Amino acid sequence: MISLKICLIGGSAVGKTSLVRRFVDGIFSEKYLTTIGVKIDKKQIDFDESAVQLLVWDIEGTDKFSGFNPRYLNGAAAYIVVLDQSRPDTLEDAISLYQQAKVVSQSPAYLVINKSDLPSKLTQIQLDSLADFEFSHVITTSAKAGDNVEKLFELIAKQASMECEPNGE
Amino acid sequence: MENDLNQVLKSIDCIAFKFQGSGQFDTIFNDTEWSPKLLKNLLAGNPVSLYGNSLFLDDFLRDAEAFWQQTASSNTLSSGVWTEQFDNGVLGHFEAQAIKADRYQLLVIKNLAEQFDEKQKTLQVAREMILANENILARHDYAQERVASLVSESDNLKSILDSVSRAVDAINTGILIADNEFNCLMENPAVYNLFNLQADKDNGKALTIILQLLDKQYPEFNRIICSDQSWQGELCWMQPPFSMKWLMLSIIPVKNSQDKLSQWIFIATDISRVKHLQQQNEKLTLIDNLTELPNRQYFWNALESFIARGMPFYVLYVDITNFKIINDEFGHNIGDEVLFLISEQIKKSVKKDDIVARIGGDEFGVILQGVITDSQCKKILERITNLTFVPYFHQKINNLNIALKVGVAAYPQDGDSVERLIKCTSIAASYVKDAAELPYAFYTEEMELESQRLLKLKKELDNALEYNQFELYFQPIYFTPDKKVAKVEVLVRWNHPELGLVMPGSFIPLAEETGLIIPLGKWVIEHACQALGELNYRGIDIGMAINLSPRQLSDRTLGPFIEQTIQEFKIDAKKIELEVTEGLLIYNFETVLSQLQALRAVGISLSVDDFGTGYSSLSYLKRLPINALKIDRSFIMDIANDANDKAIVSAVIAMAHKLNLLVVAEGVEQQNQLQFLADNHCDFIQGFLLCKPQPFERLCLTLEQK
Numbered sequence: 087m088i089s090l091k092i093c094l095i096g097g098s099a100v101g102k103t104s105l106v107r108r109f110v111d112g113i114f115s116e117k118y119l120t121t122i123g124v125k126i127d128k129k130q131i132d133f134d135e136s137a138v139q140l141l142v143w144d145i146e147g148t149d150k151f152s153g154f155n156p157r158y159l160n161g162a163a164a165y166i167v168v169l170d171q172s173r174p175d176t177l178e179d180a181i182s183l184y185q186q187a188k189v190v191s192q193s194p195a196y197l198v199i200n201k202s203d204l205p206s207k208l209t210q211i212q213l214d215s216l217a218d219f220e221f222s223h224v225i226t227t228s229a230k231a232g233d234n235v236e237k238l239f240e241l242i243a244k245q246a247s248m249e250c251e252p253n254g255e
Numbered sequence: 256m257e258n259d260l261n262q263v264l265k266s267i268d269c270i271a272f273k274f275q276g277s278g279q280f281d282t283i284f285n286d287t288e289w290s291p292k293l294l295k296n297l298l299a300g301n302p303v304s305l306y307g308n309s310l311f312l313d314d315f316l317r318d319a320e321a322f323w324q325q326t327a328s329s330n331t332l333s334s335g336v337w338t339e340q341f342d343n344g345v346l347g348h349f350e351a352q353a354i355k356a357d358r359y360q361l362l363v364i365k366n367l368a369e370q371f372d373e374k375q376k377t378l379q380v381a382r383e384m385i386l387a388n389e390n391i392l393a394r395h396d397y398a399q400e401r402v403a404s405l406v407s408e409s410d411n412l413k414s415i416l417d418s419v420s421r422a423v424d425a426i427n428t429g430i431l432i433a434d435n436e437f438n439c440l441m442e443n444p445a446v447y448n449l450f451n452l453q454a455d456k457d458n459g460k461a462l463t464i465i466l467q468l469l470d471k472q473y474p475e476f477n478r479i480i481c482s483d484q485s486w487q488g489e490l491c492w493m494q495p496p497f498s499m500k501w502l503m504l505s506i507i508p509v510k511n512s513q514d515k516l517s518q519w520i521f522i523a524t525d526i527s528r529v530k531h532l533q534q535q536n537e538k539l540t541l542i543d544n545l546t547e548l549p550n551r552q553y554f555w556n557a558l559e560s561f562i563a564r565g566m567p568f569y570v571l572y573v574d575i576t577n578f579k580i581i582n583d584e585f586g587h588n589i590g591d592e593v594l595f596l597i598s599e600q601i602k603k604s605v606k607k608d609d610i611v612a613r614i615g616g617d618e619f620g621v622i623l624q625g626v627i628t629d630s631q632c633k634k635i636l637e638r639i640t641n642l643t644f645v646p647y648f649h650q651k652i653n654n655l656n657i658a659l660k661v662g663v664a665a666y667p668q669d670g671d672s673v674e675r676l677i678k679c680t681s682i683a684a685s686y687v688k689d690a691a692e693l694p695y696a697f698y699t700e701e702m703e704l705e706s707q708r709l710l711k712l713k714k715e716l717d718n719a720l721e722y723n724q725f726e727l728y729f730q731p732i733y734f735t736p737d738k739k740v741a742k743v744e745v746l747v748r749w750n751h752p753e754l755g756l757v758m759p760g761s762f763i764p765l766a767e768e769t770g771l772i773i774p775l776g777k778w779v780i781e782h783a784c785q786a787l788g789e790l791n792y793r794g795i796d797i798g799m800a801i802n803l804s805p806r807q808l809s810d811r812t813l814g815p816f817i818e819q820t821i822q823e824f825k826i827d828a829k830k831i832e833l834e835v836t837e838g839l840l841i842y843n844f845e846t847v848l849s850q851l852q853a854l855r856a857v858g859i860s861l862s863v864d865d866f867g868t869g870y871s872s873l874s875y876l877k878r879l880p881i882n883a884l885k886i887d888r889s890f891i892m893d894i895a896n897d898a899n900d901k902a903i904v905s906a907v908i909a910m911a912h913k914l915n916l917l918v919v920a921e922g923v924e925q926q927n928q929l930q931f932l933a934d935n936h937c938d939f940i941q942g943f944l945l946c947k948p949q950p951f952e953r954l955c956l957t958l959e960q961k
Contacts, residue, residue: 091314098382120382122375123336123348126310141310146336149385150544151378155335157318173389178588207393 087130089139090246091161092239095154095187096168097179098147101200104229105168106144109239114230121146124158131243138243154183156190163246164222166196166238171226172204177212184219194222194249196242202228261286267365270294274323274360275302278316289366292341293349305362311337312351312364319353323360330355336367336374384532385544391503395524398428399505402520429523432509433462435516449502449523451494465504465521468492474674475572475681481710482768483508483516487616489526489551501530514773514810515717543613545591546598554612554620558673561622562666569632571621571695572662572680573601573639574688578617581657593657597642604638620680629665629697636661640694660687661695669698682706689764713765715751720774724750727782728948731957732800732919732941735933740958742798742832744941745783746948747775767806776807781820784831786951788824795958800832802864808835809846814853821857828858834885836864848878855880862919867907877914883938884911888922891942895927905935912936 094102103121107113110127127142143162148154159165165187169180184195197216199208216224223241227234264271264284272280279302285294294308306313315334322332334351341347348371354361429446433439439459447454450461468490469476480486486506493499503526509518541553549557561568575597582590594617601611601619610622621639626632640659662684670676679698685706687696696702719725729743749757766772780801787799807813821828833854851861862883863876867890876884886907894900904920911918920932923942932940946957 099386118383118386120375120379122371122378123338123350124311125338125340128310147382149382151381158335160318161314175389 087137087139088247089141090163090243091141091143092242092246093143093145093159093162093165094168095145095158095165095183096147096198097170097176097183098149098152100147100168100170100173100176100180101229102147102168103144105166105198105200105227105235105238106142108229108232108235110142112232114232116230129239131240133244133247136247138247140239140243142239148179148183154186156186159187159191159193162191162193163249164194164196164242165191166198166242167221168198168200170201171199171206171208172201174207174209174212177208181219184221188220194242194245195220196238197221197224198238199224199226200229202226202233203230264363268368269363269365271364272303272305272362274320274362278304278306278320280305280362283361287366289347289368290364293339293347293364295342309337309339311339315351315353316362319351319362322353323355336371380532384529387529387532388526388544391524391526391529394428395503395505395522398430398522398524399507402430402507402522429461429521431462431465431521431523433519433521435518437462437466437519440518446523449500449525450492462521464492465490465523469504471674474678478681478685478706480506481713483510483770491552499527500525501527510770514770516770546595546613548598548602548619549610549612551612551614551620554610554614554622555673557610557612557622558676561624562671562673562676565667566624567627568666569623569626570664570666570676570680571619571623571636571639572614572664572677572684573619573621574660574662574684575617576658576660576688578657597659600642601639605635620677632663632665632697633695636663636695658694660684660693662687662698663695664698679703709765712762713769716749716762716765716771717769719749719751720771720778724752725775725778726750726950727779727786728950729786729954730941730948731946731954732939733945735937735940738945740797741939742800742830743954744800744834744948745779745786745802747779763804767804770806772804772806773810776804776810776813777816780817784820784824784826787826787830789951790955790958791826793955793959795955797958798830798832798860800834800862803833803835805836808850814850814857817854817859818857829860832860832862832882834862834864837866837868848880852880862917867903876916881916883917883919885919885921886937888942891920891922891928891932892924894931895925901931904931904937908935908937 094106096102098120099118103119103125104114106127107115110129121144123146125144127144129140129142131138131140143158145155145158146152167180167184167187169176180197184197187195197219199206222245225234225238225241227238229235261284265286268287270285270287270290271283272285273283274280281301282303285297291297293312294305296307297303297305305316311334318334319332332353334349336348336350339347339349348367349364350367351362351364354363429443429449431439431442431446439462442458442461444454446452446461447457450457450464452460472490473488476486485508488504490502490504491499492502503524505522507520507522508516509520511517541549541556543550558570575593578590578593581593594613598611598613598619601621605611605621605623606625609624610620612620614620623632623635626635640661642657642659662680662682664670664676664679664683666676669679682703683696683698686702687693690696726748728746728748730746731740732742732744733739734741747759747763749759749762751757763772766775783799783801790797817831818828821831835851855861860882861880862885863879863881864885865887866884868887884907886904890900890904890907892900894904908918917938919939919941920928920937921941923929923932923940923944925944928942929940929944949957
């Protein structure tokens with residue numbers, strides 16, 4: 087079975103840990119508990135004829151207290167940049183992180199616009215500006231409602247496992 | 256020795272291994288309660304493989320092996336903190352380090368159980384505080400934006416209050432409207448909740464509390480508010496036996512259609528939760544988040560301590576010029592960057608044990624200890640005000656002439672209380688702000704008297720238009736070759752009941768500050784057009800030059816007003832020339848350009864006044880729809896004797912002609928100045944040598960005689 091390292095990066099309190107908890111355990115907690123450092127969770131995704139094990143790296147949010155550590159992206163099959171649509175400034179953080187990540191990683195980047203259960207404060211101009219960046223996908227999710235969370239990881243697993251398939255006859 | 260080392264490693268809760276190559280390690284020390292849980296697949300003996308125990312550690316070991324191969328300068332590679340979930344569900348927190356020590360490559364894994372909890376607690380509070388702060392700011396800003404947009408759309412204050420209150424009702428933001436004398440007109444129910452008041456019994460009490468708090472906690476508030484500017488700050492309110500409450504307060508001036516102050520809107524939000532979170536982390540309580548400098552509260556306490564010691568010291572109040580423009584034009588991120596750079600500059604300019612604090616949005620406070628004379632203080636002020644980063648910063652911002660203006664007060668001679676010292680620095684800062692050439696000023700009693708005089712004058716100026724105290728004077732502008740009158744410049748004077756004739760230099764800046772310039776400017780345009788109509792009627796065919804202030808150009812009704820006035824007095828738009836200063840070109844160029852183009856489209860001519868004293872950008876000149884340049888009088892003054900002024904004036908004339916612009920020289924007072932200008936083909940001349948400014952009737956006589 088293929089194991090794929092997937093990293094979640096983004097500003098603090100955008101919901102990275104909640105996405106992981108929703109995906110791995112199917113639960114959501116309203117209480118905000120800040121992540122320190124890194125925690126890795128595993129989950130197997132079964133496709134029709136194969137299975138993929140995702141090693142999901144939940145990385146501490148980047149802010150004035152904690153910088154971005156590019157080393158964490160080493161060997162990642164893909165990485166997810168998360169932002170919170172109810173806090174427009176987190177988009178700027180996400181783009182800045184993506185630009186730093188792109189320097190060290192050639193892996194596909196997924197942009198997740200989280201907290202779709204809350205009113206969006208992103209402007210159309212901000213949303214349009216996302217087209218300027220080379221995200222593999224831009225997906226809107228809600229860790230609270232569970233919207234698109236499973237779909238996100240399945241999509242990543244499918245695309246990343248295809249990349250990993252051996253070439254040749 | 257080995258035993259000692261083991262004791263050390265045990266006491267700091269570490270395990271250690273020596274790398275032997277190819278993923279193999281020799282154990283140095285592995286005797287802890289937690290290591291069997293972390294390294295559950297570790298075999299006995301040496302060498303051992305550490306792979307296969309932890310996903311995170313496996314990842315780090317690959318990086319570590321690469322690191323040990325490198326000849327990089329760093330001797331240590333850290334994994335950062337990671338969390339491991341053991342089989343029993345318990346979480347462990349660790350950090351690994353790859354170390355290069357002489358011939359050895361070591362791996363040390365440290366258990367962070369204790370430090371993790373501490374760090375988690377601190378960051379939890381800090382991040383919750385940031386979130387709470389963001390949330391409060393967002394709703395406070397929302398209320399402010401709603402008020403601003405509703406005020407511009409409606410004259411009905413009641414409807415504004417109702418509408419904004421409804422919008423912010425759920426978020427408990429107090430809104431209060433007061434008249435221009437700070438009498439409460441109306442307030443929303445949230446105001447009563449904020450101040451523990453009763454709606455039916457305590458009308459207007461909240462405003463009294465707010466004003467008392469402002470008076471006590473912001474001695475500079477009166478000065479700021481006198482210039483009709485909006486203000487934002489934090490207030491601490493204590494009401495025994497209730498606990499302390501922190502409020503974020505915004506005060507916004509509302510102006511009527513005459514651009515005169517009519518009301519004040521107060522928006523208050525309870526930020527006690529943020530303060531409470533800050534207080535859980537001592538460092539955050541007294542530190543400004545952006546600059547990481549001490550905040551106003553810290554500064555206040557520090558001043559009190561310095562006063563209690565009784566030793567002489569200096570207090571500085573540092574203000575940034577044009578900062579609002581930076582925020583408005585370039586956004587808050589650039590604004591924050593500028594604030595940060597300035598805070599660094601100030602810190603570098605003072606001793607380590609001096610106090611530098613951010614005491615307002617774009618204001619810093621400094622306490623210089625051990626400085627006992629003005630001359631010692633001046634040396635430090637020179638360092639602070641010399642903004643070395645500016646030439647290397649954002650090009651557009653460099654053009655804004657950012658500068659630091661510093662007001663200085665000395666303890667004990669200027670004051671012996673915190674309130675008095677802050678007030679003195681604020682008065683000195685206000686004085687220096689108005690003096691373009693001065694970067695700093697020391698407080699003097701004369702300054703305070705002057706400040707009081709200006710305040711009085713400002714109040715009187717507010718009524719001057721109503722009492723018909725303004726009068727127009729006209730100064731002819733002549734064709735240089737034949738000395739015939741080509742046009743007249745309109746100049747305004749104030750017939751003050753006690754002071755007599757007040758010149759524009761003394762009251763136009765005040766009118767700019769208070770916004771009176773908008774109605775006054777319209778009054779000037781209207782009366783100038785009327786005068787031109789009268790001259791036409793008398794058969795005198797000349798043009799009229801009217802000064803326009805930068806603030807007038809921001810008035811969207813200006814263009815239609817001029818057009819309508821021209822039609823009303825049946826005058827030819829081509830006979831009107833508007834004089835704008837270079838100052839208005841330094842920002843918002845595109846808006847200014849479209850305003851000027853609209854005025855040109857009506858047929859009006861435009862000229863740049865005081866050329867050479869301000870921005871003087873040739874690239875902007877090329878793009879502006881102007882017809883003429885007026886060389887500033889300061890260049891004309893010494894033109895007969897000063898070789899530099901001669902060179903500048905002849906170059907400006909030549910350049911203007913190349914750009915198809917006409918040139919006017921103002922301030923011509925001597926025959927040799929006139930001769931030089933004529934020799935250099937200056938198109939027009941204006942000055943006392945030919946004619947002084949005169950009232951309308953005398954102008955008519957002068958022109959009729961000619």
